Amino acid sequence: MGGKEIMIHDSALGPHQEILTARATDKKILGKAQDGGIVTALLVYALEKNIIDGTIVAGDGKEAWKPEPIVATTKKEILKSSGTKYTMCPNLAMVKEATRRYGLEKMGIVGTPCQIMGVRKMQAYPMGLRHVTDKIALIAGIYCMENFPYDSLKAFIQDKANTTPEKVVKMDISKGKLFIRTSDDETAIPIKQTHGYEQSGCRYCMDYVAELSDVSCGSVGAKPGWSTVIKRTDVGCSLVDSAVEDGVLEVTETNTGKFGLEMLRKLATNKKKQRVKNVDKALDLGLEVPFTRSDLKEDILENR
Numbered sequence: 001m002g003g004k005e006i007m008i009h010d011s012a013l014g015p016h017q018e019i020l021t022a023r024a025t026d027k028k029i030l031g032k033a034q035d036g037g038i039v040t041a042l043l044v045y046a047l048e049k050n051i052i053d054g055t056i057v058a059g060d061g062k063e064a065w066k067p068e069p070i071v072a073t074t075k076k077e078i079l080k081s082s083g084t085k086y087t088m089c090p091n092l093a094m095v096k097e098a099t100r101r102y103g104l105e106k107m108g109i110v111g112t113p114c115q116i117m118g119v120r121k122m123q124a125y126p127m128g129l130r131h132v133t134d135k136i137a138l139i140a141g142i143y144c145m146e147n148f149p150y151d152s153l154k155a156f157i158q159d160k161a162n163t164t165p166e167k168v169v170k171m172d173i174s175k176g177k178l179f180i181r182t183s184d185d186e187t188a189i190p191i192k193q194t195h196g197y198e199q200s201g202c203r204y205c206m207d208y209v210a211e212l213s214d215v216s217c218g219s220v221g222a223k224p225g226w227s228t229v230i231k232r233t234d235v236g237c238s239l240v241d242s243a244v245e246d247g248v249l250e251v252t253e254t255n256t257g258k259f260g261l262e263m264l265r266k267l268a269t270n271k272k273k274q275r276v277k278n279v280d281k282a283l284d285l286g287l288e289v290p291f292t293r294s295d296l297k298e299d300i301l302e303n304r
């Protein structure tokens with residue numbers, strides 16, 4: 001770790017320079033955030049080090065567990081928005097506003113792999129985004145297998161956990177289950193039972209680990225309470241390395257075996273294979289699918 005590493009081109013996990021297992025050292029962050037609290041810790045650290053002057057995150061919305069994008073410019077605001085929400089939050093809708101209304105000059109963005117792809121497209125083709133995309137300073141991605149429209153999420157909470165979103169204190173996906181916790185109860189719903197409820201675009205999404213981010217992370221491959229962190233660009237590597245050096249993140253040995261990186265790689269590969277099949281089926285039915293067009297079918301099939 002440290003210094004410039006060689007970029008590894010990995011067909012399952014995307015381009016990266018190093019993978020490590022880490023968690024935040026701040027107990028407040030660990031208590032509130034998901035898994036190892038990496039995204040929260042990195043955003044707070046980046047803010048304190050003036051690498052960013054604010055960040056777009058999924059903040060609290062008007063309804064419980066229905067997030068709305070906000071621009072967080074203080075540690076308190078970042079901490080308040082931490083934790084995964086398991087429903088869509090249109091973070092990219094805030095990109096322009098973050099520079100125009102909030103005056104950010106060094107913007108952080110957190111997002112799912114599809115949102116990160118959107119950010120990279122904005123940067124590549126900044127139409128209508130003059131003096132906006134050049135202010136993006138950090139792009140942090142979170143692993144995502146699928147995501148749920150708010151009504152679906154509400155339905156699981158009501159039907160399977162027999163409670164209401166207002167009473168839920170934490171949700172978590174681990175070991176193939178969606179855990180819904182209230183202050184005095186916990187319900188585990190097998191992820192298989194949630195299939196069919198995901199938003200339709202997820203059926204065609206091939207990126208599990210936010211391959212286009214500066215740094216991405218999630219719980220898969222790490223022991224409980226820790227996260228697998230994929231350092232990708234020089235921006236992401238330098239941020240993570242400095243955070244480790246300054247004691248903001250602590251690192252433990254990475255499990256490269258069956259329940260570690262092997263599992264992460266397997267999930268990422270299976271997602272791609274499954275979704276290519278879904279694209280294939282949809283194209284055979286003459287349907288248009290997101291991210292591709294009928295004339296790209298051969299390329300997709302050739303490269304799978």
Ligand code: SF4
Nearest residue numbers: 114144146147202205
């Ligand atoms: S599965 Fe893909 S399309 Fe669905 S929310 Fe996750 S990253 Fe976005």
